[in-house]
């Protein structure tokens with residue numbers, strides 16, 4: 001293993017965007033790294049051994065399209081994790097830390113659930129017929145389930161005292177990933193300083209400022225838990241960089257991970273960077289639709305694309321453009337694209353990078369407007385952008401003012417605070433549980 005070997009972890013890889021990201025990683029890596037001395041290992045997670053085997057077969061088939069010498073430079077490592085189970089995340093983290101992986105260059109936090117019960121059909125048909133671009137990109141007709149919670153985190157009778165609830169959508173989309181990244185931190189921090197490990201949050205273009213409610217952090221009372229968790233991802237990723245308001249929490253999160261008894265030490269070379277992507281709109285199984293409805297939805301997204309929506313990717317492969325690019329790009333490439341997109345190097349913070357497409361299906365990665373943050377938190381007006389007008393932007397959106405950005409950072413700091421509190425509480429519970437288990441297995445039963 002040399003510094004020419006890259007390691008990328010993708011969660012939720014057996015379908016939709018996760019599978020699209022792995023396929024695209026293969027293609028883009030082989031197109032951009034021609035040297036036989038360079039290799040890529042894709043560590044991918046699914047929820048069962050069967051799904052892992054099926055995904056491996058699909059990826060091997062995709063890789064077989066490339067010429068033989070190229071193929072030998074891409075490797076796959078299937079892993080299992082259930083993101084609504086902190087013990088499962090802990091087990092995967094322990095396994096990877098104890099493995100021969102020298103470092104992880106990037107993680108794509110892709111897995112997720114919608115938590116929807118269905119659609120409001122009347123509203124869906126009305127909005128499809130009257131505003132196809134807006135309707136497919138910012139749907140107002142999904143029906144969210146309220147109060148979904150995970151299964152208990154510990155086996156019956158094994159947790160001391162009352163175990164607090166964990167929101168299922170919150171845990172699958174945000175908190176599970178948050179804990180996974182924290183526990184895997186030694187692998188990210190082992191990346192060389194000139195190319196630090198990349199934590200790539202994958203959120204959604206739908207997330208808006210009204211979706212996150214600090215008083216309902218786990219979205220247990222919300223009928224828009226999905227959008228809430230996606231907004232939380234935006235807040236976490238965009239305020240992680242160079243913000244005094246979050247610096248303490250980010251530092252604590254990135255530097256205080258336990259060793260998890262891996263016995264394998266790795267050098268601390270760098271601190272990871274936080275990046276943000278979204279896949280635009282794609283037809284996947286995240287929402288369960290009868291096949292004919294699914295096909296109508298697909299046609300609706302194609303129509304949105306032909307009417308000029310830059311986010312109507314339709315396929316998962318196109319939707320995977322932004323996360324794949326971020327995972328493989330060097331810091332200099334990302335900076336260059338940032339300058340190209342924003343027209344100058346005149347300050348401002350990070351961007352939300354979206355997978356975009358033109359009417360002919362040509363794929364690209366573009367900066368996306370974020371409510372309250374704008375393009376990069378600098379107050380740069382949206383009208384300066386390539387698409388101009390309202391294409392690619394939610395109806396009624398306005399440019400983020402200085403006050404909006406200040407409010408966004410304040411809310412980002414609140415999210416970081418709450419996530420850190422929750423992390424520490426759950427870590428303490430898990431440590432007590434593990435200590436108890438270890439005493440039992442050593443024959444010391446607590447009386």
Ligand SMILES: NC(=O)c1ccc[n+]([C@@H]2O[C@H](COP(=O)([O-])OP(=O)(O)OC[C@H]3O[C@@H](n4cnc5c(N)ncnc54)[C@H](OP(=O)(O)O)[C@@H]3O)[C@@H](O)[C@H]2O)c1
Nearest residue numbers: 012015016017082083110111112172204281282284285286
């Ligand atoms: N499709 C879109 O237009 C769109 C738009 C914006 C954002 N996104 C985001 O893209 C990501 C992928 O979604 P998708 O559209 O590709 O949907 P998908 O095809 O349903 O894929 C979701 C993946 O996440 C896995 N997953 C779900 N819950 C999990 C859990 N508790 N633990 C571990 N893995 C879990 C699923 O595994 P199983 O197969 O075992 O369930 C599956 O591999 C999501 O974060 C979604 O929010 C999608």
